[in-house]
Amino acid sequence: MTGREDEPDGAGSSEEGTAPEDNASESHDFDPQAFDAAFAEAFGEAVEPERTFRATGDSAAEPEPAPAGAGPESPTDEPAPRRVVAVVLTPIASAPALAGLCAIAKLDADIVPTRSGALAVRVIETAADDPSELLGGEPAEATELATVLSRTAKAGVVLLTARLGQGDEGLTGRISGRQFTAGASGEEVAAGLILAHADDVVEQILLGVTQPQDAPGRLAPKELGRWQAARLLGKATRRKRP
Structure with missing residues (x-):
């Protein structure tokens, strides 16, 4: 009885010992395009935060019109006589x-x-x-x-x-x-x-x-x-x- 009960444990430990090798082989066969397609099917299209922030940043980064007489393009005031x-x-x-x-x-x-x-x-x-x-x-x-x-x-x-x-x-x-x-x-x-x-x-x-x-x-x-x-x-x- 005792010897037979130990066999599943030994078998289980043998399966656990081979698990890392299987995971390692799966990591080498990972297909990112297939993963993205499966993710989109389950949760919808992902929104990339960088694109959202970039669009906002572009609009905010547009230079405001400089006031009249200000900025480097305005001529330097000559000293009064x-x-x-x-x-x-x-x-x-x-x-x-x-x-x-x-x-x-x-x-x-x-x-x-x-x-x-x-x-x-x-x-x-x-x-x-x-x-x-x-x-x-x-x-x-x-x-x-x-x-x-x-x-x-x-x-x-x-x-x-x-x-x-x-x-x-x-x-x-x-x-x-x-x-x-x-x-x-x-x-x-x-x-x-x-x-x-x-x-x-x-x-x-x-x-x-x-x-x-x-x-x-x-x-x-x-x-x-x-x-x-x-x-x-x-x-x-x-x-x-x-």
């Missing part, structure tokens, strides 16, 4: 005479009368890479104006230039002064001392409080005809004679 106010203080008492002189010499400036002498004012816009901005000197237009006018007076003239702008603490910048005599540039002068003895309108123009075209008694040489300029200059010359 800098404003320089140039004021030439002359000993010429008559503003019409100075206006006539500037008109004949074709000098672009606004003439403003003061008690100490007429002013020639010009507002100049300079680029950030202008040599005068890089080196801190006077703009070429201001130098030309002072050079020509300095030839008309033995005492010469004084050029004041203001480079001012709005900063975090208000109006910031620098006002510089230079003497011009007989058509030549001279030494720098203390702008503060000059302004201390000048009319208030000089400082107001330099600081931008008063625009040159709005100054009292302002004359524009470029608006004068040649005969008008000659008449104004002639009147001033006759008045100086005893």
Whole structure:
């Protein structure tokens, strides 16, 4: 009895021992296409998650239209031109005479009368890479104006230039002064001392409080005809004679 009962166990263990070999042979004969067909017949077609996500990702990945003026295709904003106010203080008492002189010499400036002498004012816009901005000197237009006018007076003239702008603490910048005599540039002068003895309108123009075209008694040489300029200059010359 005992020997016979052990035989099934031995047979069973023999079958179990051959099972791995059968499974190994079945794994080598696995047909993935047949498996997919059987899976589809039993559970329906499989949905591949990657395709679903790829479709969603493609639509989401489409670039949104960039706002106007933004993005690498938009042109880089160029720096705004800098404003320089140039004021030439002359000993010429008559503003019409100075206006006539500037008109004949074709000098672009606004003439403003003061008690100490007429002013020639010009507002100049300079680029950030202008040599005068890089080196801190006077703009070429201001130098030309002072050079020509300095030839008309033995005492010469004084050029004041203001480079001012709005900063975090208000109006910031620098006002510089230079003497011009007989058509030549001279030494720098203390702008503060000059302004201390000048009319208030000089400082107001330099600081931008008063625009040159709005100054009292302002004359524009470029608006004068040649005969008008000659008449104004002639009147001033006759008045100086005893």
